[in-house]
Amino acid sequence: MMAEAVESQFLNTEQIERWPAGKTLFQEGEEPRGIYFIHAGEVDLVFSARNGNSRTLRVSHPGDAVGLSDAIANSPHDCTATTRTAARIGFVPLSELRQMLNDSPALWFRILQFLSQDINACWDSMRTISAR
Amino acid sequence: MPSPYNLEIHNTCTECSVRAERIFCNMTQSTVSALDSIKFTGVYPKGSLLFVEGEQPRGVFILCSGRAKLTTSSTEGKTLIVKIAEPGEVLGASATILGKPYEVSAETIEPAQLNFIKREDFLKFLNIHSEACMHTAQQLSEKYHSAQREIRSLGLSQTTAEKLAKLILDWCERNGEDTPKGTRLKVLLTHEEIAQMIGTTRETVTRLLSDFKRRKLIDVKGSTVVVMQKHDLEHMVSI
Numbered sequence: 001m002m003a004e005a006v007e008s009q010f011l012n013t014e015q016i017e018r019w020p021a022g023k024t025l026f027q028e029g030e031e032p033r034g035i036y037f038i039h040a041g042e043v044d045l046v047f048s049a050r051n052g053n054s055r056t057l058r059v060s061h062p063g064d065a066v067g068l069s070d071a072i073a074n075s076p077h078d079c080t081a082t083t084r085t086a087a088r089i090g091f092v093p094l095s096e097l098r099q100m101l102n103d104s105p106a107l108w109f110r111i112l113q114f115l116s117q118d119i120n121a122c123w124d125s126m127r128t129i130s131a132r
Numbered sequence: 133m134p135s136p137y138n139l140e141i142h143n144t145c146t147e148c149s150v151r152a153e154r155i156f157c158n159m160t161q162s163t164v165s166a167l168d169s170i171k172f173t174g175v176y177p178k179g180s181l182l183f184v185e186g187e188q189p190r191g192v193f194i195l196c197s198g199r200a201k202l203t204t205s206s207t208e209g210k211t212l213i214v215k216i217a218e219p220g221e222v223l224g225a226s227a228t229i230l231g232k233p234y235e236v237s238a239e240t241i242e243p244a245q246l247n248f249i250k251r252e253d254f255l256k257f258l259n260i261h262s263e264a265c266m267h268t269a270q271q272l273s274e275k276y277h278s279a280q281r282e283i284r285s286l287g288l289s290q291t292t293a294e295k296l297a298k299l300i301l302d303w304c305e306r307n308g309e310d311t312p313k314g315t316r317l318k319v320l321l322t323h324e325e326i327a328q329m330i331g332t333t334r335e336t337v338t339r340l341l342s343d344f345k346r347r348k349l350i351d352v353k354g355s356t357v358v359v360m361q362k363h364d365l366e367h368m369v370s371i
Contacts (some may be wrong), residue, residue: 011264044256047287048288049288051370053288055287057287058283059287069272069273069276069277071272072273073273073274075277077283078277078280078284079280105262108265108266108269112225112229112269113230115226115272115273115276116225116229116230116272117230117277118272118276119272120232120235122280123204123214123236123279124235126204126212126279127204127212128206128207129286130212130288130331131206
């Protein structure tokens with residue numbers, strides 16, 4: 001449905017960096033700065049309770065876009081994202097994402113695909129957690 | 133005018149009186165006209181299964197009125213309610229967009245009006261109307277955040293009592309009505325369904341609700357729950 005040229009807009013815009021394990025991409029409660037595309041490695045999504053307890057309840061893998069939903073909703077991050085392993089991660093700042101979506105509405109469909117993947121991953125985590 | 137289940141039926145989206153209040157439906161007249169031309173309106177009784185987990189996606193259902201439960205099965209075969217969908221929500225969108233089997237099942241828990249859109253028509257509609265993509269993205273984003281909240285509750289709560297207290301407080305926030313006695317709620321879910329929302333058994337829910345009643349935290353009469361000691365429930369929740 002989406003032309004490859006449209007997809008490549010993301011690739012042309014993102015700043016790809018290598019991250020060591022244990023580095024934080026964003027903290028729970030922070031305002032979104034952009035979205036993170038995982039090209040290699042894994043990222044832990046850590047949830048914290050008021051009493052200080054925190055647990056990794058989801059893990060993001062290559063092909064996932066981390067922080068996308070918060071960027072779309074412009075709402076603070078609801079978890080902390082930390083690299084579990086060394087990772088190669090592309091970053092697209094929020095202002096550039098908005099500009100791209102204004103200039104190329106066809107990109108919205110790609111966003112829908114990422115969000116749909118995210119929701120499926122959440123439901124998968126819920127199945128796993130409820131079986132514990 | 134008489135209608136099935138006394139529902140207020142909206143036959144055309146362009147003339148729908150509640151459209152402006154709904155995230156997905158609140159689009160321009162021309163986009164909504166296009167939506168009208170591809171949707172099929174249906175009225176469903178309570179207990180209608182709209183789609184099942186693992187089924188190839190046929191399309192999306194827009195929940196115009198009534199509510200539906202979205203369920204999934206854990207690896208151990210336990211049923212888990214992942215969400216109670218409210219009017220205005222689009223059901224089955226992620227599977228329809230990805231072209232992968234539905235990840236959850238959807239079943240009405242009260243009589244409901246739903247507009248069905250076939251998968252190929254919905255994808256074409258999204259392709260032509262970027263505004264519809266934006267509104268679908270907002271819907272998906274809301275679903276994602278709701279799922280993240282559930283993950284937090286399931287994964288971080290220390291006890292089942294805490295999970296139940298959190299669920300009751302969430303209901304108070306969304307649908308509670310303040311009265312001199314406390315916050316009044318209409319709970320149309322069975323104990324079995326409440327158990328499926330917090331990943332426990334029906335027996336545990338019945339025991340915990342009795343315990344909450346004995347401690348005068350809540351009062352239950354039929355489907356009406358009055359939360360008398362909200363503060364004490366809040367104290368039980370650490371997430």
